[in-house]
Amino acid sequence: MQPPYRVLGPCQALRTDDGTEAALRGARLRALFTALAAAGGRGVGTGALIDQVWADTGPAEEHDQDRTAALQALVGRLRRALGREAVAAAPGGYRLAGDADAVDLYRFERLAAEGAAALAAGDPAGAAALLDEALGLWRGPALADLPGRDTDPLVVRLDQRHTQARRDRFAADLALGRAAEVLAPLAALASVHPLDEPLQALRIRALRAAGRPSEALAVYERVRTGLADRLGTDPGPELRALHAELLTDGAAAPTEAPAKARPAALPARLTSFIGRDDELGALAADWDALRLVTLTGPGGVGKTRLALEAAETYQDGPVHLAELASVREESTVAAAVLSAVGARGTHVWHRASAAEGDRDDPFAELVEHCAGRRMLLVLDNCEHVVATAAALAETLLARCPGLRVLATSREPLGVPGEVVRPLGPLPLGMALRLLGERGAAARPGFSVGEDRGAAEEVCRRLDGLPLAIELAAARLR
Structure with a gap:
């Protein structure tokens, strides 16, 4: 049974009188409900509620009377939405009626702790049931409707415990002999x-x-x-x-046949990966089901970085990266990919040879090399050679059943069976996190909290594009 107050994702609430879902209309009303729910039945002072509900507008001057009156009006609206008894007065403020277990985040923490205890006690089946119930309470980011969630310590704590619960759930599966089933989602996490x-x-x-x-x-x-x-x-x-x-x-066991080891074919990343966790998890979980995935979006949105991080989670064979940005002629695409998969030790592919251009099947050598092998081929920056990249991908996928292709392009390849994953700008919270981390690397001691309004304006003006934010952060030197 779901708890009546839910803030592990977009907020939801059930009315106290008839159990129907309450209509929480308006960002400020949802923020007030989330702030009260996050307290788990404890009272929250008027000043603290004002700071939380209006966190995106900067601090009020000593919480002026207008802001206090606005809060009182919001409390009245919340009582009408939830039922008059749902919001009670508390010394100096308000509280949400009910115990902590009526709020999904506190029920999650209880169930996760019980699941961890069962796992430690040698009961993986019981742990799995408890952890499934706990993880099933999550519907999205914690306290999603709270304006200041990105700097809220409760959000940090919940994210850490969510990761711990997922880790414990995998450990329970491992103890139950299900190692093969958890490899892909475990790699993604x-x-x-x-x-x-x-x-x-x-x-x-x-x-x-x-x-x-x-x-x-x-x-x-x-x-x-x-x-x-x-x-x-x-x-x-x-x-x-x-x-x-x-x-x-x-x-x-020297006679044991070695397991398939993936060579280190991907370039090392010099910075942390920020802001595409959901997209990465979806890609890592779908390797068994998908043959061709194309990440699309404008330049600088982070297609290549996401592709490299996702490729690291592929475990069924080697990964080969074909960087097509420097390929100038469509006739040289096949040669570039041949070099990437190691079919040619040395090959100058910036200019196609006459012999290659005259072949009836420009992809024959690639098919010969890839047929019968299991591998992931990353085709990076396909947009300027999209026609040939599409033909190459379609040919290889049709004739090499063990091959999977992950492409990045500003437009889809248009190949049958292609799954297109468009990437948009980073959400503001992630954009601020990226600016803060890269900015601190460029100028030690930098924090977006120094002037959050200015930092948000920078991220908005840069349209939330990761590359633009990283370039701006570098200028902080």
Whole structure:
């Protein structure tokens, strides 16, 4: 049974008198309801409510009488929407009637804690049931209707506990012998949290349990390198012990056929990945179902970066990146892709040879190389050679059943079976986070909180485009 007050996603509420869904119309009314629900039945002072409900307009001058009167009017509207008894007076403010379990975020925290306890007690089936109920309460970002959610410590706590609950749920599946089933979603979550050592350890254990020790060792090496590059630290005791176990397993079974290991064919990223977690998770979860996915959007929206992060989650074979931005003639596309997949050790493809141009089937050599192999081919920046890129993708997908293609382009390829995933601007909260992180790298000590209004204006003027925001952040030096 769903709790009557829901703020794990767009806010929803049930009336106290008849149990029907309340009509919460207007951003300020939804913000007030969310602020009260977040308190879990505790009283919230008038000043604190004003700060939360009008967080997007800057601080009021000592909470002037107009703002206080506006809050009182909102409380009246909320009582009419929920039922008069739903909002009670509290010393110096108001509270939402009911206990904490009437609010989905507090019920989530209780169920997640009980699930973790069941897992620790050796009851993975019970843990799975509790964690499924807890995770089923999430419908979107926590406190989505609160204007100041991006800097709210409760949101940070909930996001951390959400990740922990997902991690515990995967651990329960692993304990129940379902390692192969969790590899794809676990890889997606691990790619979003590359420095979460317990999560990475769980992924390595799942690969090991699924009979893929070589991939487990490759993941460990990527984690070790990431920790060294970003934090200047070594893996902790849990990861080091797991690494030693993997090496011991390999030494004890020298005749075991090696698992498919994906070569490091992708360029290393020098910055963290921000703002496309939902899109990344969707891509990582769909590798088994989709043959061709095209990420579309304007220049600078982050298509290439998302493609590279998504490609890291592909585990069924090698990944090959064909960067087509520097290809100037459509007749050289096939040669560029041949070089990318390693079919030609050395090949000058900026100018097509006469022999290549005369071939009846310009993709024959590619088909010969890719047929019978399982791999992911990333075709990056297809827009200026879209006709040939589309023909190449259609030919390879039809004749190489183990191949999958992830393309980036400002327009779709138009190939049968293509799934188009358009990327839009970053939401304001993510844009601010990106500006803050990149700005702090350029100018130590920088924080968007210094002048949030100016930071928001910068992000709006740059249309939320990640590349434009990163270039602006670099100028903070």
